[in-house]
């Protein structure tokens with residue numbers, strides 16, 4: 001048994017860098033803050049003398065990603081199977097320390113079947129530098145420590161917390177480091193150099209991201225950092241000029257795909273807030289070019305099985321036949337799963353890689369939403385396997401809602417002023433009208449009162465319910481059935497009411513628990529914002545009554561229109577209560593947070609409040625509570641207002657050395673933890689979390705009430721957690737396990753054996 005020697009032996013790879021210190025004047029940050037660069041966590045645990053596991057044949061070279069170091073090829077595959085780090089993104093974010101050619105020359109002796117772990121480690125140590133070194137922190141000379149929106153927050157503790165969050169921009173501002181800029185002669189890097197300052201999400205996400213920037217700009221506007229919002233847009237414009245589209249993120253391994261196209265929306269947010277219409281001279285032609293890219297590369301004509309009308313709609317669909325470089329080993333293991341009785345063929349593997357990249361383009365990487373088998377319409381889910389991810393055959397309601405509104409925004413820009421152009425107005429209005437009609441025909445189910453994706457394989461609407469249902473209303477498409485009846489309108493939003501009553505945490509992406517990060521229990525900041533905006537867009541004449549009450553003996557689940565969720569009440573995610581038990585899964589006692597007429601921790605009611613405003617108040621408070629309590633549980637404190645938890649309490653989330661995390665995602669059932677699952681551990685920072693928090697602070701400030709956060713020690717005694725990663729608390733979230741490499745190797749051996757036989 002050759003794999004018996006794979007025993008637990010740790011080794012560390014340390015990359016540290018001297019960083020500039022923060023200088024302050026009257027408490028206002030003026031100097032460039034430090035960036036924590038040591039993110040390389042050595043993967044467990046093989047002896048340095050061990051030879052690498054055998055590898056499957058290399059995928060084809062990808063024309064869109066020609067680097068022989070960082071894109072699909074022998075070097076990337078070899079470094080990945082060596083598993084030097086738990087996160088495959090670490091390697092592709094490391095610039096080389098010499099020319100590409102000399103690195104490739106150094107790789108020649110490594111590229112053999114009996115290469116050892118130690119040889120790969122030495123090769124990487126000698127030829128690569130710290131991840132993210134091509135970027136540097138930037139100062140914010142115009143930073144105002146007291147932006148006016150803070151006055152909207154009535155509660156003193158939450159006002160102070162909002163100011164802390166506002167201050168986090170100073171930690172997330174980056175520019176390209178011109179002194180380490182790689183040119184292929186001195187070094188090579190995956191960074192796409194940007195000419196302007198930008199905001200990164202944080203953690204492993206060291207570069208500018210496309211759709212994250214929408215919520216980042218929402219926050220920057222509250223913080224009056226208009227210049228940074230503008231620079232973010234300038235970077236996107238440069239990218240459209242250079243590539244014809246906006247890539248997923250600012251690295252070359254993202255160049256085969258985009259992300260939900262919110263550039264025109266961001267432009268509109270920025271212009272409305274700043275009145276800087278001069279930007280439109282450059283932006284409008286580039287916005288046109290971006291829309292054309294989506295039309296040329298992502299659109300599909302669909303004839304409705306319901307009305308026989310034909311629409312031009314769009315989907316996420318990426319040309320790709322290799323593992324994603326930033327998730328190389330994850331995709332490699334998915335495609336070469338040793339438990340498969342019949343290994344995938346080369347063309348099946350290529351198709352899977354294309355689907356995985358398309359999932360990343362959707363921004364929802366990954367969700368059971370896109371894993372539904374072609375004809376099942378969303379029912380009978382088995383444990384989802386990324387191998388059956390099926391993004392390209394879904395025409396998604398969120399993407400098309402975004403493109404609808406993008407056309408309307410452009411039409412509005414062309415209606416008057418310097419850019420007045422009646423032909424362009426008509427063209428964009430016509431495009432928007434076609435998309436709107438398609439959305440209402442193909443995605444809207446008037447009996448279930450929800451929007452669903454359209455499945456091209458089954459040529460029918462899916463049944464899978466998700467937070468995507470809120471996107472059309474966010475984009476100002478309100479179906480007649482909703483507009484004409486308060487009962488229907490409440491039915492559309494009834495899952496928000498259900499979540500507020502039944503769960504401790506905030507609104508999830510789906511109600512299916514799969515281990516994928518865009519499924520339950522995770523609740524993502526963009527969706528809280530979108531659901532809130534959808535609620536706020538509802539006319540008050542259909543939303544002014546009180547929140548309906550469930551029939552006696554039943555829970556708020558009974559108020560959800562029949563079939564909307566496609567999940568039985570007793571199959572919903574559980575909510576842990578005292579003594580390590582879940583709350584009742586059915587009946588009135590399932591609503592553990594219900595009060596008479598409203599819900600626990602819902603904040604300050606407003607005069608004559610109808611159900612729309614009550615739900616919005618509740619959701620806004622739930623989101624703010626999640627952000628605040630998870631930050632507090634991981635070491636957050638505010639001088640003279642909020643003392644830090646004790647070390648014993650902080651130890652529950654392994655946060656003794658921490659000062660409070662703003663997590664990238666939260667949980668439906670926990671208000672003091674980050675989310676979990678997916679292919680990387682939960683990240684902190686975090687661009688869109690902060691952006692949504694600042695927007696909520698500004699919009700709902702008078703209704704926000706400081707929560708009583710749970711005591712981590714009391715919680716740990718309930719869940720049995722002792723600071724281990726198993727609790728999903730703090731940084732210690734669960735990771736989807738990848739196929740152990742010993743098993744991949746074993747499968748290869750079995751395959752080889754069969755070939756020989």
Ligand SMILES: OC[C@H]1O[C@H](O[C@H]2O[C@H](CO)[C@@H](O)[C@H](O)[C@H]2O)[C@H](O)[C@@H](O)[C@@H]1O
Pocket residue numbers: 089201205209211212248249324326327360361363364365366664679680
């Ligand atoms: O490395 C794995 C994937 O990570 C990114 O996706 C996640 O983070 C992004 C940044 O916050 C976010 O925009 C996305 O919605 C998240 O799922 C990246 O965008 C993927 O392309 C990448 O493969």
